[in-house]
Amino acid sequence: MSNVIDVIQTRSSSRGYTPEPLTDEELDTLLHAGLQAPTAANKQEIHFTVLKGDNPILKELEDEKNRLRGLTAQAHNFYYEAPTVVILSADSTYRWSPLDAGIAVENMALAAEGIGLGSLIIGCIYDALRGEKKEYFSKALQFPDQYEYEIAIAFGHKAVSKEPHTYDLQAQVTYL
């Protein structure tokens, strides 16, 4: 078991994966990390749609994202050809859904780092999933009724390495 501080300090976004699939045990660990995340009032309103990287709906999402952005096909798709993508949706009527989904997705990202996998949190499909094709995609991804996309995350074995991001403690922190 990795030390949580080590994992926080070493995690970075992975934008390149090997084709090696996740094992069932790895996927289970990641999903439980999401499910074990705290939610406001313990409402547990987050839903997780698990997709293999070759699921055709991901290509449809990529195409819709590019169409909305006026882009042609990109060198990499939005999940960098990762073998697994998890899409988090949540109750659209609950005020804490976006925050709870963010906490859950970070739990999953840290769990991935902890078991030696890479991850990438994905927001760039927001307009595709919340726009004119919202109902179509929500149904295809089997979101529960009244649920909507909050965030997604890709997982796989890292094919590229990236240093953790730097930051400016002086600018971002106020001590009173």
Ligand SMILES: Cc1cc2nc3c(=O)[nH]c(=O)nc-3n(C[C@H](O)[C@H](O)[C@H](O)COP(=O)(O)O)c2cc1C
């Ligand atoms: C809410 C959210 C949405 C993000 N969406 C994307 C995305 O769509 N595509 C992408 O390549 N990275 C995305 N990222 C990753 C950020 O770009 C990345 O976390 C940031 O640059 C810091 O780098 P690090 O994760 O390596 O520390 C997202 C991160 C967050 C938290």
